[in-house]
Amino acid sequence: MALSLYVDTTRWRAHQKSVIDQFPGLVPVCKGNGYGFGHERLAEEVTRFGADMLAVGTTYEAARIKDWFGGDLLVLTPFRRGEEPVPLPDRVIRSVSSVDGVHALVGARVVIECMSSMRRHGVSEHDLHQLHSAIEDVRLEGFALHLPLDRTDGSDAVEEVIGWMDRLRTARLPLHTMFVSHLRADELARLQQQFPQTRFRARIGTRLWLGDHEATEYRGAVLDVTRVARGERFGYRQQKAASDGWLVVVAGGTSHGVGLEAPKALHGVMPRAKGVARAGLATVNRNLSPFVWAGKQRWFAEPPHMQVSILFVPADSHEPKVGDELVAHLRHTTTQFDRLVDR
Numbered sequence: 001m002a003l004s005l006y007v008d009t010t011r012w013r014a015h016q017k018s019v020i021d022q023f024p025g026l027v028p029v030c031k032g033n034g035y036g037f038g039h040e041r042l043a044e045e046v047t048r049f050g051a052d053m054l055a056v057g058t059t060y061e062a063a064r065i066k067d068w069f070g071g072d073l074l075v076l077t078p079f080r081r082g083e084e085p086v087p088l089p090d091r092v093i094r095s096v097s098s099v100d101g102v103h104a105l106v107g108a109r110v111v112i113e114c115m116s117s118m119r120r121h122g123v124s125e126h127d128l129h130q131l132h133s134a135i136e137d138v139r140l141e142g143f144a145l146h147l148p149l150d151r152t153d154g155s156d157a158v159e160e161v162i163g164w165m166d167r168l169r170t171a172r173l174p175l176h177t178m179f180v181s182h183l184r185a186d187e188l189a190r191l192q193q194q195f196p197q198t199r200f201r202a203r204i205g206t207r208l209w210l211g212d213h214e215a216t217e218y219r220g221a222v223l224d225v226t227r228v229a230r231g232e233r234f235g236y237r238q239q240k241a242a243s244d245g246w247l248v249v250v251a252g253g254t255s256h257g258v259g260l261e262a263p264k265a266l267h268g269v270m271p272r273a274k275g276v277a278r279a280g281l282a283t284v285n286r287n288l289s290p291f292v293w294a295g296k297q298r299w300f301a302e303p304p305h306m307q308v309s310i311l312f313v314p315a316d317s318h319e320p321k322v323g324d325e326l327v328a329h330l331r332h333t334t335t336q337f338d339r340l341v342d343r
Contacts, residue, residue: 062092
């Protein structure tokens with residue numbers, strides 16, 4: 001009895017191939033919780049389709065995944081002086097976002113991040129003249145640009161990359177490899193056509209692993225079903241049942257990520273209105289669960305527990321049975337499953 005991640009493996013791998021075909025030289029990204037699949041499983045997939053490089057979030061992730069993947073590992077979090085040293089093999093490449101960082105990594109393989117319109121981290125145009133001497137002491141694998149997902153100002157992602165290519169060329173820095181994130185396939189092709197001497201490598205995680213929503217599905221197993229009448233009290237807080245129905249105990253609680261939700265960027269009137277409505281209902285202890293029964297998303301009877309959730313299914317629905325599985329709409333990047341089932 002578990003919270004399970006079911007994977008339609010054939011369909012999932014067909015989607016992976018479609019992305020790989022669109023982005024030649026792609027660098028798969030495996031960070032955080034491995035996009036819901038886990039680091040080990042994604043390392044197996046990357047090895048299967050023959051990628052030579054895998055990007056991970058941190059040095060700690062690199063240390064864990066190095067035994068599962070034999071190619072190069074690119075750490076995306078930039079190096080900082082004073083960080084805790086983590087023993088890593090020579091095939092690990094560090095991202096660096098400052099001239100000082102490059103100076104501190106003598107002999108290391110590095111990718112230098114340029115400051116994009118994300119404004120997160122990266123060297124600036126004014127730093128470029130200092131990089132000449134700094135890169136002599138490292139093994140430069142290329143430059144990188146982490147681009148925004150949305151461009152509400154109407155700007156062009158390709159033009160932003162071209163701008164940086166021009167700056168690097170003016171500064172007489174090597175342009176053999178440019179790592180980019182969040183470009184469309186046609187945008188990458190435009191760049192490759194304009195700069196045939198440079199190898200553009202797209203770093204892709206979400207689109208590669210989660211781009212086909214129908215290929216994966218979470219399900220929680222029903223552990224117990226108890227009939228309740230309207231007004232009967234139940235649970236830790238001894239709330240009253242609002243109507244006749246069933247209390248359904250289902251696998252999947254806070255330790256799995258159930259009931260936990262990362263903030264979202266809302267666009268448009270309708271999504272904002274729904275957000276306000278959800279917040280209002282939460283103030284009277286009405287919280288919609290991610291679990292679906294009989295075609296409807298069901299309400300939590302009370303806040304989710306550590307490993308299970310208790311749902312309320314009204315009597316006008318049919319009764320769930322122990323062993324049934326309820327589909328759960330969960331966010332892959334915040335969910336920990338009990339088991340993964342390939343179909």
